[in-house]
Amino acid sequence: MNGQRLFGCALTLLCCNVAAQAAQYPGKSVELIVAGNAGGGLDLVARELEIALRESKLLTEPFVIKNVGGGGGNVAKNQVYQRKGESHVLYLESNRIFVNKLVGTTHLTYTDFVPVARVMTEYLVWAVRADAPYKTAKDILEKAKADPSSVIFGVGTVPGNDQMNILRAAMAYGIDAKKTRVLAFKSSRDAIVQLLGGNAPVVSSGLSELLEHAKAGQVRLVAISSPTPLAGELANVPTWRSMGIDISILHWRGLFGPPGMPAEAVKHWEQTIAKLMKTAAWKKAQERHYWFDAYADSATFRRDMAEENKQYTQVLTQLGMAKGVEPK
Numbered sequence: 224m225n226g227q228r229l230f231g232c233a234l235t236l237l238c239c240n241v242a243a244q245a246a247q248y249p250g251k252s253v254e255l256i257v258a259g260n261a262g263g264g265l266d267l268v269a270r271e272l273e274i275a276l277r278e279s280k281l282l283t284e285p286f287v288i289k290n291v292g293g294g295g296g297n298v299a300k301n302q303v304y305q306r307k308g309e310s311h312v313l314y315l316e317s318n319r320i321f322v323n324k325l326v327g328t329t330h331l332t333y334t335d336f337v338p339v340a341r342v343m344t345e346y347l348v349w350a351v352r353a354d355a356p357y358k359t360a361k362d363i364l365e366k367a368k369a370d371p372s373s374v375i376f377g378v379g380t381v382p383g384n385d386q387m388n389i390l391r392a393a394m395a396y397g398i399d400a401k402k403t404r405v406l407a408f409k410s411s412r413d414a415i416v417q418l419l420g421g422n423a424p425v426v427s428s429g430l431s432e433l434l435e436h437a438k439a440g441q442v443r444l445v446a447i448s449s450p451t452p453l454a455g456e457l458a459n460v461p462t463w464r465s466m467g468i469d470i471s472i473l474h475w476r477g478l479f480g481p482p483g484m485p486a487e488a489v490k491h492w493e494q495t496i497a498k499l500m501k502t503a504a505w506k507k508a509q510e511r512h513y514w515f516d517a518y519a520d521s522a523t524f525r526r527d528m529a530e531e532n533k534q535y536t537q538v539l540t541q542l543g544m545a546k547g548v549e550p551k
Contacts, residue, residue, distance in 0.1 A: 248491050249311060252285035258299035258316045260292035264429075267512065268342065268476045269315050275504035281495050295319060297329045304331055306481040310488035313339065314479040318384065321532045325539055326382055327546030333532065337480035338524040339489055340496040343509065344473040344517035345429045346453075347388040348460065349446040350418060350437070360446035361466060363425055364396045371402035377423030379411030382535075382544060384474045388427045388448055390538050395468045400541055418442065429474060430457075431513040448472035449515070475517055477524060493521050 255273075259265035269288050276282035291299035296319040303314040314336065324332040349360055357363050367374045371393075378385035386405055393403045406423065408414040411432050417423040419441060426433075436442045438456075447453065447460045450471035463470045478496065480489060499505050500518045509515065519527060539545040 248487060249284050251311060252287050253311045253313060254287045254289055255313045255315060256299050256303055257288060257290050258292075258296040258314070258319070259290065261290045263292075265315055265317065265476060266290055268514075271505075271508040271512070272315075272342065272499075275499055275502060275508055276495070278504040279499060279502040281499055281502075295323055295328060297323055297331075300329060300331050303479070303481050304335060308483040308485070309481050310485045312481050312484075313492065314481070315342075315476060316479060317474075317476055318528075318531060318535075320477075320479065321528060322382055322535055325532075325535055325545050333479075333525075333528045335482055337482065337484040337489055338521050338528065339478040339480055339484075339492045340521065341475050341477040341517055341519035341524045341527070342496060343514045344475040345431055345514060347384055347427055347448040347472055347474055348430050348433055348444045349388070350415075350426050350428070350433045350442040350444050351424065352418060352421065353440055353443055355424065355443070357425070357445065359466075360392070360461070360463075363445070364392065364398065367393060367403065368396060368398050371399055372404055374404065375424055376403070376405045377414040377417055377426040378405060378407055379409075379414050379428060381405065381407045382539060384472055385411065385414075385427045385429075387535070387538060388472055390542070391470045391472070391534070392446070392463060392468055394538065394541070395463075395470055400538065401543075434513060448474070473517055477519075489521055 257265050257269045273286045306312045321333040323329045351357050376389045390400050394400050411428045414426050418426040437444050444460045449462050
């Protein structure tokens with residue numbers, strides 16, 4: 224009888240200890256691996272996340288940011304993949320997590336990692352010089368439809384969302400994507416310099432990179448990739464859907480875990496980021512950088528990436544850029 228009581232007490236203590244440990248997660252520092260160099264777009268999101276989490280008292284343990292640039296995100300991707308089953312590693316990336324496999328630069332894709340939460344999005348815009356003959360995006364599309372080689376579009380890199388913001392609109396408008404002229408410059412900043420200099424008639428880039436030029440009267444924004452019209456100073460920028468072109472593009476950043484990340488760790492960060500989205504600290508960060516709310520929990524994030532993966536596969540296959548990869 225005494226033995227049974229002792230065993231029962233020991234079992235109770237064990238259960239209490241396990242429950243206490245689970246309640247105390249993370250309990251130690253968490254490493255955030257950023258798939259880009261310091262000073263880049265992903266790094267900026269990581270730094271703002273840390274600041275807002277601390278200001279909102281949602282971060283109880285040290286948050287260690289590790290920048291891992293190189294290989295278009297593939298170096299970071301490989302490092303995180305090697306951390307299988309770890310609970311104190313997070314990974315910040317964009318849609319390169321599946322695009323890179325489609326173009327054949329890695330064997331890893333989004334299904335090899337655990338989606339934790341989509342954090343935010345930027346939107347993409349088409350911009351022309353203020354003195355350009357094009358008044359609307361449809362003016363540009365009509366000219367390209369008559370002769371796809373007659374319009375040169377500038378972007379910072381290919382493949383990428385800036386490019387998709389051109390090709391998907393062109394395809395939806397009945398333009399041969401293979402004949403669409405997309406010129407990639409060294410960076411989005413360089414593409415905008417070429418736009419201002421008159422060497423790139425139309426540029427597709429992030430809103431945050433072009434809005435100040437629009438405010439200064441140097442360029443006009445003729446289309447934005449948001450799913451619905453925006454308010455305030457952006458209310459007059461038409462969405463693709465408002466023009467009858469059924470596309471929208473989120474230029475998002477999201478958090479992932481390594482393969483096999485424990486469910487309790489995923490749930491903790493999923494819920495923490497959901498709370499963060501409602502805080503004044505994060506809303507101020509969004510306003511500073513022209514970011515928009517695009518929070519998605521783990522399951523929703525995975526479903527949305529599966530749909531995006533299909534869209535990219537379709538476009539890149541049509542262009543002959545996909546390396547025989549089938550969407551999952």
